Amino acid sequence: MALLKFKCKNCSKVFDELTSPAKMNEVRCPDCGGETERAYEGKCACSPKEGCSGSCSCCSGCH
Numbered sequence: 001m002a003l004l005k006f007k008c009k010n011c012s013k014v015f016d017e018l019t020s021p022a023k024m025n026e027v028r029c030p031d032c033g034g035e036t037e038r039a040y041e042g043k044c045a046c047s048p049k050e051g052c053s054g055s056c057s058c059c060s061g062c063h
Helices: 021-026
Strands: 002-008 014-019 036-038
Touching: 014 021
Parallel strands: none
Antiparallel strands: 002 014, 002 036
């Protein structure tokens, strides 16, 4: 088991989840239940192509 950072593909919530590598594809967003993807430490979970202006809470102006 590992504590991993995920980002919801639906609502963009970034959160930590304790899960095993075998079950990473089963992690759902705790807010909306949407599908998730891994978000990596030290790298913003969103990107300018997603329409982020750099002012969201997950990137704190990294763009």
